[in-house]
Amino acid sequence: MTRTPAITGDDGGSGASEARRSVELDGVEALRLLGSVSLGRIVFTRHALPTVRPVNHVLADGDIVVRTHGDATLTRYARQAGGEGAVVAYEADDIDRDTHLGWSVVVTGYARLVTDPRELARYQALLRPWGSQRMDHAVRISPDLVTGVLLTPDGPSPRA
Template identity: 75%
Template structure:
């Protein structure tokens, strides 16, 4: 699907409002797609994924052998530092919100928790038979930031 984003954004006063952590997480939980950022071969790597919020953690699905899976499965390790970003920004008005969570990602290894995560998050990409999305990763938020991009005079977060 091709979107025509050639129209300029409406001109007018704009504001950037910093969101508190609770509101930022609420907005992140209102969408199902985001982007995870992690280090691979000493360089930043970004992957689009779907997610759910579960007990304050972000949960995503992955598969055995995925770059992120191999980075998060070290026993006794607090996990790997990642960033997770989700947003809802209107392509025409350029208004909406963006949230970034930084924290430790760990592979879910407890069988009961893994079964629960599998029920909560359905993979949105069909994988080849050798890449079954049977793993889950939990991201424990340590730093949560968010911004609301609004036309001047509008303080309420967009319900998109």
């Protein structure tokens, strides 16, 4: 982990005005943390503009997998990209709303539709959709770039 300067500033009205330190995470730790939560945000291009969608995910064999339906913009985007996949970013975090301590991870990689029926059935069993809409597709994101930060309290300063 690499240390960066302490973060201070407005507490956003939360009462958390303590200094915090941002610590860069290595890729292995960042993916481990991402796998510890089930909610994230996928960023992709729609009409040449960035689009963000909240989705639930599972980390499977080092890849991020999300379920979607056949008419979803993300499904169409991944399908249009063909075998090489579509460039996406995926972000997940766990930051305490009061203290602003926690972590955030961003993965950039290629999203591809899952086409193998056995794999698709596996992901359908692992990921429960939020709504009642039929989610009969899955998209797998292969991480190429994994970054993350850990927000920790800045230790006490030595007194002179």
